[in-house]
């Protein structure tokens with residue numbers, strides 16, 4: 001914030017708070033330690049995305065979860081900016097897994113709001129179609145061969161399809177709505 005900018009406080013209404021939210025979330029794998037966050041800010045200071053974004057702040061996400069601001073969190077496309085680099089997890093003095101909390105919040109957004117950025121849908125569709133996150137062109141395979149690198153393992157697409165079906169991911173990919181821009 002520059003010296004000339006005025007500070008605008010965020011107004012939170014009591015009816016926005018869901019006091020049970022933090023307890024529900026802390027039962028989900030990856031978010032178990034969210035109550036241990038004491039807001040030191042190390043995660044935000046070290047997060048590579050926060051360095052380039054005006055509003056992506058992992059510390060703030062942890063606080064919003066503790067306060068129970070579920071609707072705000074699930075409608076905030078900032079959630080999709082996390083690159084899952086795990087720097088925050090490595091550096092948190094309390095062992096809070098912010099990257100895990102973000103993953104849980106993304107899953108809830110997909111389940112309850114039925115939306116995700118188009119790029120995430122495309123990556124998941126690639127896995128379902130080819131077994132790889134990115135489609136690997138034939139030229140890349142040839143280059144590997146020319147350089148004496150081993151051929152890439154052939155994915156078992158039947159197993160991949162089965163995994164998508166059992167986890168419900170195939171159904172999600174068919175019905176999920178997408179948006180194409182995540183503000184930075």
Ligand code: SF4
Pocket residue numbers: 036037038039040041042043044058059062091092093094095096098
């Ligand atoms: S580093 Fe850990 S304790 Fe500190 S604000 Fe981030 S999540 Fe909370």
Ligand code: SF4
Pocket residue numbers: 043046047048049050058081082083084085086087088089098099
């Ligand atoms: S995992 Fe996400 S929140 Fe944590 S440091 Fe990396 S980009 Fe930031």
